[in-house]
Amino acid sequence: MEILSQNRCFGGVQTVVRHRSDVCRCSMTLGVFMPPQAEERPVPALWFLSGLTCTHENAMTKAGLQAHAARHGLALIFPDTSPRGEGVADDDAYDLGQGAGFYVNATQAPWRGHYQMYDYVVKELPALLESEFALNGVHGITGHSMGGHGAITIALRNPDRYRSLSAFAPIVNPTRSDWGRKQLSAYLGDDEAQWAAHDASLLLEEAGWKGDILIDQGAADQFLDLLRPEAMAEALARTRQPSVLRLQPGYDHSYFFVASFGEDHVRWHAERLASA
Numbered sequence: 001m002e003i004l005s006q007n008r009c010f011g012g013v014q015t016v017v018r019h020r021s022d023v024c025r026c027s028m029t030l031g032v033f034m035p036p037q038a039e040e041r042p043v044p045a046l047w048f049l050s051g052l053t054c055t056h057e058n059a060m061t062k063a064g065l066q067a068h069a070a071r072h073g074l075a076l077i078f079p080d081t082s083p084r085g086e087g088v089a090d091d092d093a094y095d096l097g098q099g100a101g102f103y104v105n106a107t108q109a110p111w112r113g114h115y116q117m118y119d120y121v122v123k124e125l126p127a128l129l130e131s132e133f134a135l136n137g138v139h140g141i142t143g144h145s146m147g148g149h150g151a152i153t154i155a156l157r158n159p160d161r162y163r164s165l166s167a168f169a170p171i172v173n174p175t176r177s178d179w180g181r182k183q184l185s186a187y188l189g190d191d192e193a194q195w196a197a198h199d200a201s202l203l204l205e206e207a208g209w210k211g212d213i214l215i216d217q218g219a220a221d222q223f224l225d226l227l228r229p230e231a232m233a234e235a236l237a238r239t240r241q242p243s244v245l246r247l248q249p250g251y252d253h254s255y256f257f258v259a260s261f262g263e264d265h266v267r268w269h270a271e272r273l274a275s276a
């Protein structure tokens with residue numbers, strides 16, 4: 001693991017590291033923020049999965065989460081959104097290929113050789129980071145847009161691994177959206193039965209979530225028709241899932257929206273992760 005940069009930040013340290021990923025079979029870059037409390041004891045980790053077109057850097061530099069994480073003693077993990085590199089398959093569209101891994105394990109050519117983002121986030125990266133940073137093995141997960149989709153689907157499928165869950169403007173019904181159908185068909189193939197395990201609304205109806213869920217959604221989000229928050233609202237109501245789903249008036253899809261509600265989300269996770 002190679003340290004690319006290290007900056008003092010709100011009394012903690014923001015590090016960017018590069019490492020060789022065995023599951024994605026390429027070099028991967030990510031951000032890790034360690035709060036000041038980590039100098040005294042291992043701390044819980046909050047994962048932030050980012051959206052389409054993002055690298056590890058967007059949320060790390062634009063969401064302003066470090067100030068809140070430093071106050072609550074949480075580490076922040078900012079993974080990349082896909083494998084990258086010259087030898088890695090890509091597409092001209094911004095919403096497929098590099099920058100758009102959708103947090104699934106691709107089974108189809110030409111993607112399957114590198115696009116294993118589900119295993120990367122759920123298995124490879126936690127093991128690596130727990131051996132390299134002062135983490136206590138307690139994890140919460142959140143994310144924005146495609147990353148909100150990743151956060152909800154990954155948590156619902158791994159309830160023993162994640163203790164707390166939230167999302168910002170998540171893609172919640174990809175099997176019924178152009179932000180989903182195209183990518184799930186490319187990465188997983190045309191058998192739609194394989195897609196359901198990566199659809200937050202369908203998964204919620206099937207598996208539920210052991211705790212409560214916080215979701216913020218801008219009511220003026222330019223991508224509302226693709227995100228389909230109404231599908232999640234229906235699933236939450238039908239399953240009587242403890243949750244807070246807020247439609248925030250006037251807010252769009254940008255990181256200005258994420259930054260505006262970041263404090264609430266970090267507190268939400270801190271309250272649930274501290275009781276470990």
Ligand SMILES: N[C@@H](CCC(=O)N[C@@H](CS)C(=O)NCC(=O)O)C(=O)O
Pocket residue numbers: 050051052053054058062094144145146253254255
């Ligand atoms: N570029 C796309 C939208 C991409 C987009 O909005 N990506 C969101 C996540 S889905 C994002 O976080 N972009 C990077 C940023 O704002 O820093 C378009 O114009 O249709």
